[in-house]
Amino acid sequence: MEFELTILGSASATPMLGRHHTAQVLTVGRELYLIDCGEATQARLMEQRIRFGRINRIFISHLHGDHFFGLFGLLGTLQLQGRTEPLQIFGPAGLDEILTTQLRCSGMALAYDIDFQLVDTERHQLIFSDQQVQVYTLPMRHRVPCCGYLFREQPRRPRLVKESLPAALTPEQLQALSRGEDLRDEAGHVWLRHADVTAPAPPPRAYAYCSDTVYLPELAELVHGVDLLYHECTFLHDMLERAQQTGHSTARQAGQLARLAQVKRLLIGHFSSRYRELQPLLTEASREFEPTELALEGLTVTV
Amino acid sequence: MEFELTILGSASATPMLGRHHTAQVLTVGRELYLIDCGEATQARLMEQRIRFGRINRIFISHLHGDHFFGLFGLLGTLQLQGRTEPLQIFGPAGLDEILTTQLRCSGMALAYDIDFQLVDTERHQLIFSDQQVQVYTLPMRHRVPCCGYLFREQPRRPRLVKESLPAALTPEQLQALSRGEDLRDEAGHVWLRHADVTAPAPPPRAYAYCSDTVYLPELAELVHGVDLLYHECTFLHDMLERAQQTGHSTARQAGQLARLAQVKRLLIGHFSSRYRELQPLLTEASREFEPTELALEGLTVTV
Numbered sequence: 001m002e003f004e005l006t007i008l009g010s011a012s013a014t015p016m017l018g019r020h021h022t023a024q025v026l027t028v029g030r031e032l033y034l035i036d037c038g039e040a041t042q043a044r045l046m047e048q049r050i051r052f053g054r055i056n057r058i059f060i061s062h063l064h065g066d067h068f069f070g071l072f073g074l075l076g077t078l079q080l081q082g083r084t085e086p087l088q089i090f091g092p093a094g095l096d097e098i099l100t101t102q103l104r105c106s107g108m109a110l111a112y113d114i115d116f117q118l119v120d121t122e123r124h125q126l127i128f129s130d131q132q133v134q135v136y137t138l139p140m141r142h143r144v145p146c147c148g149y150l151f152r153e154q155p156r157r158p159r160l161v162k163e164s165l166p167a168a169l170t171p172e173q174l175q176a177l178s179r180g181e182d183l184r185d186e187a188g189h190v191w192l193r194h195a196d197v198t199a200p201a202p203p204p205r206a207y208a209y210c211s212d213t214v215y216l217p218e219l220a221e222l223v224h225g226v227d228l229l230y231h232e233c234t235f236l237h238d239m240l241e242r243a244q245q246t247g248h249s250t251a252r253q254a255g256q257l258a259r260l261a262q263v264k265r266l267l268i269g270h271f272s273s274r275y276r277e278l279q280p281l282l283t284e285a286s287r288e289f290e291p292t293e294l295a296l297e298g299l300t301v302t303v
Numbered sequence: 304m305e306f307e308l309t310i311l312g313s314a315s316a317t318p319m320l321g322r323h324h325t326a327q328v329l330t331v332g333r334e335l336y337l338i339d340c341g342e343a344t345q346a347r348l349m350e351q352r353i354r355f356g357r358i359n360r361i362f363i364s365h366l367h368g369d370h371f372f373g374l375f376g377l378l379g380t381l382q383l384q385g386r387t388e389p390l391q392i393f394g395p396a397g398l399d400e401i402l403t404t405q406l407r408c409s410g411m412a413l414a415y416d417i418d419f420q421l422v423d424t425e426r427h428q429l430i431f432s433d434q435q436v437q438v439y440t441l442p443m444r445h446r447v448p449c450c451g452y453l454f455r456e457q458p459r460r461p462r463l464v465k466e467s468l469p470a471a472l473t474p475e476q477l478q479a480l481s482r483g484e485d486l487r488d489e490a491g492h493v494w495l496r497h498a499d500v501t502a503p504a505p506p507p508r509a510y511a512y513c514s515d516t517v518y519l520p521e522l523a524e525l526v527h528g529v530d531l532l533y534h535e536c537t538f539l540h541d542m543l544e545r546a547q548q549t550g551h552s553t554a555r556q557a558g559q560l561a562r563l564a565q566v567k568r569l570l571i572g573h574f575s576s577r578y579r580e581l582q583p584l585l586t587e588a589s590r591e592f593e594p595t596e597l598a599l600e601g602l603t604v605t606v
Binding site for chain 1: 316317318319320323324342343345346349350366367368369372373375376379380383384397398400401404405407408409410411446447
C-alpha cells in the first residue's frame with residue numbers, strides 16, 4: 001500500500017519568495033491526509049497536481065497563521081468544485097469559532113458538512129482511526145496550544161503464499177484463509193493451518209509530524225522507532241536562546257531527538273527566512289543523525 | 304507625481320495555476336493603496352518587490368474569499384516586520400468581526416493599531432481624503448454587499464514658470480506664489496500676479512475599480528471620464544445568463560460601460576477559470592471600446 005509524504009511548504013512565519021508556509025500531504029492507500037494548511041496551500045496542491053477532492057481529513061497543529069490561513073481558501077474552492085462529502089477538520093480550540101465566523105460574515109453556505117474535531121493539545125491520545133491509519137496527538141510546547149500528529153499504519157494481514165496453497169480451494173475457503181482462519185473438515189478438525197500458507201505482514205509504518213515546538217526530549221518515547229520523523233528546526237544552534245524564546249527548535253536539537261527516538265529517517269523544515277542557504281541546517285542536524293533530509297517544497301518521500 | 308496601478312491577480316473565485324486572486328496596488332506619490340487582498344497577496348507583493356511597510360490603507364470590496372483571504376497573512380507579516388504605524392482598513396460590515404475573531408482565537412496581539420472603517424456599500428460617498436487622493440465608494444450589485452472604489456487625485460497647484468519670474472525674488476515671495484498668492488507692495492498694490500507667472504496644473508487624474516458586479520449602466524455617471532477604469536468581466540457574453548445569476552458581468556458589458564462613461568482606458572479582469580485563453584474576452588470588450596487591456600498579473604499602468 002502507498003504510504004508517502006509530500007511537502008508543500010518549508011518556510012516559518014515570515015514568508016519569502018520560493019518558500020511557502022507549512023502544509024504536507026500524507027497519502028495512505030487511496031486516502032489523503034492534509035497536515036497543516038498555510039496560506040495558498042491550494043496553489044501548492046495545484047502545483048503538485050493533487051486532486052482537492054481526495055482530501056477528506058485535515059489536521060491543524062496550532063493557530064499561528066502560517067499553519068492554517070490557507071484553510072479558508074481551500075474550503076471555498078471545495079465548495080466551488082461541488083463537494084458534497086463531509087470534511088473532517090482536527091484542530092485546537094478556537095479554530096471552530098474562526099471558521100464559523102468566517103462562513104457567517106461572508107454569507108457562505110457550504111454544500112458539504114464540516115465535522116470539526118477538537119483536539120486536546122496537551123495529551124497524547126488516539127483521535128482518529130480508519131482502515132488505513134490510526135492518528136495520535138503529540139503534545140508540543142510552543143507559544144500557543146499546539147500538537148503534532150503521529151500516523152500509524154493499521155497492521156496489515158499476513159499475505160497468502162500462492163505456492164503453499166493446495167490446488168482447488170473454493171472461493172469461500174480462500175476468503176476464510178484471508179480472514180486469518182484455519183480450514184476445518186466436517187468433524188471440526190483443522191486440515192489447513194493459516195500459519196502454514198501465509199507469510200507474515202511487513203510491520204506497520206509510522207510517520208510523526210512535530211511542529212512547532214521547543215526541543216522536548218520526552219517526545220522521543222512517543223515517536224520511538226517511527227519510519228519517518230518530521231521535526232521543525234527554525235534556527236541553527238547558535239540561535240538557541242532565540243529558539244527557546246520563540247518556542248522553536250534548532251537543527252542540532254532536531255537531530256538529537258531523531259537519534260534519541262531511534263527513528264529511521266528525519267526530515268527538517270520550518271526554516272527561518274534569515275537562512276537563504278539551508279545547507280548549514282542540514283549539516284548541523286546530520287552531525288547528530290545522519291539520515292536527515294531537508295523538507296523542501298515538492299519533495300515526496302515514501303515512508 | 305506618480306499615479307500608477309499594478310495588478311497582482313486576474314482570477315475569479317476558482318483559482319488556477321499562474322492566475323491569482325484579486326489584488327491591486329495603486330501608487331500615488333509616496334503612498335500605496337491596496338485594493339482587495341485575495342489569498343497570497345503577500346506573495347504577489349514580494350514578486351513585484353513592493354515594500355509591505357509602504358501600505359497604509361487597504362480597501363476591501365466585499366467578503367467573498369477571493370477578495371480578502373490574503374488579509375490575515377499580510378497583517379501577520381506586517382507584525383513580524385515590526386510595524387508600529389496604524390493601518391487603515393476600509394470594508395463592508397462583518398470584516399471587523401472576522402478580523403477580531405481571528406486575532407483573539409489565535410492569540411495574536413498586534414503591535415500596531417487597525418483602524419477599521421466601515422463602508423456603506425449602497426451609497427456613493429467620499430470615505431477618505433489625504434494630500435494625494437479622495438476616495439469614493441461605488442455601489443456594485445453582487446450576491447453579497449459589495450462596492451468598488453473611485454480614486455480621484457487632489458487638484459494639483461499651478462506650476463511656476465521659471466522664465467516668467469522676475470530675477471531676485473526672495474524665498475518668502477516664491478513661497479507665497481507657490482501657495483497661489485499675488486505679490487503686493489507695502490501699499491498693498493499687486494505688483495506680480497500669480498496667474499501671470501504660472502501654468503495651469505494638469506487636470507486631476509482618476510482611477511475607478513469596479514468588481515464584482517452585474518452590468519450597471521447607472522455606474523457610468525459616477526465614473527464618467529476617468530482616466531482608467533477597471534471593470535470585472537468574469538464571462539464572455541454568450542454566458543450572460545450565468546453572469547446575471549452569479550452577479551457578474553461579461554466582457555461586452557465591461558466595454559459598453561467604458562464607452563458609456565467616456566473613460567480614457569479600460570482594464571478588464573476577474574476571468575473565469577473556464578477561459579484558458581483570454582484573447583476572446585479582450586476581443587469582445589475591445590469591439591465595444593477600443594482602448595482596452597487585460598489586467599494580467601504584474602501589469603503596471605501609468606494613469
